[in-house]
Amino acid sequence: xxxxxxxxxxxxxxxxxxxxxxxxxxxxxxxxxxxxxxxxxxxxxxxxxxxxxxxxxxxxxxxxxxxxxxxxxxxxxxxxxxxxxxxxxxxxxxxxxxxxxxxxxxxxxxxxxxxxxxxxxxxxxxxxxxxxxxxxxxxx
Amino acid sequence: xxxxxxxxxxxxxxxxxxxxxxxxxxxxxxxxxxxxxxxxxxxxxxxxxxxxxxxxxxxxxxxxxxx
Numbered sequence: 001x002x003x004x005x006x007x008x009x010x011x012x013x014x015x016x017x018x019x020x021x022x023x024x025x026x027x028x029x030x031x032x033x034x035x036x037x038x039x040x041x042x043x044x045x046x047x048x049x050x051x052x053x054x055x056x057x058x059x060x061x062x063x064x065x066x067x068x069x070x071x072x073x074x075x076x077x078x079x080x081x082x083x084x085x086x087x088x089x090x091x092x093x094x095x096x097x098x099x100x101x102x103x104x105x106x107x108x109x110x111x112x113x114x115x116x117x118x119x120x121x122x123x124x125x126x127x128x129x130x131x132x133x134x135x136x137x138x139x140x
Numbered sequence: 141x142x143x144x145x146x147x148x149x150x151x152x153x154x155x156x157x158x159x160x161x162x163x164x165x166x167x168x169x170x171x172x173x174x175x176x177x178x179x180x181x182x183x184x185x186x187x188x189x190x191x192x193x194x195x196x197x198x199x200x201x202x203x204x205x206x207x
Contacts, residue, residue, distance in 0.1 A: 023149045030196035110199040
């Protein structure tokens with residue numbers, strides 16, 4: 001079983017929130033993405049896709065609250081890191097949505113891990129009281 | 141749980157990076173070695189300056205709630 005932590009992050013003067021952050025590896029680089037059970041599909045930026053050779057497929061629409069915008073579909077592999085290598089879990093062909101660069105924004109979208117290809121292949125249990133969450137591969 | 145695999149992760153979780161809000165940061169050995177709004181630019185910078193090293197990379201959220 002993999003165990004990860006919540007990060008305490010400031011969202012305003014003296015106001016904080018707690019975000020579940022996993023430890024993953026993509027092409028040798030570690031990342032600490034948010035794990036979001038309310039997000040249907042993993043979301044990455046076009047810059048991220050370009051950096052790691054993730055191919056942009058067909059276009060589709062991503063709806064966030066009231067606004068929808070055009071994104072590309074893609075797939076990629078993630079290694080979820082454990083304390084020791086033998087605990088690692090590799091998930092392949094995880095569907096993702098690639099958010100294109102927009103001229104008016106110079107900031108890349110974050111990496112957010114969603115349900116498809118992750119929650120359906122793992123049992124993920126959040127325990128904010130302990131500041132931790134666990135992830136266990138479901139064997140099909 | 142701090143070992144070489146989780147060193148940068150644990151350090152990130154335990155510290156505040158508000159000064160880099162809305163930017164991607166690259167961490168090597170518990171040190172922020174670069175920060176950029178664009179991840180591709182950051183990766184190129186780290187590759188050029190720290191040949192062969194693979195940093196931990198993460199986005200620091202802005203100081204706002206996210207959906």
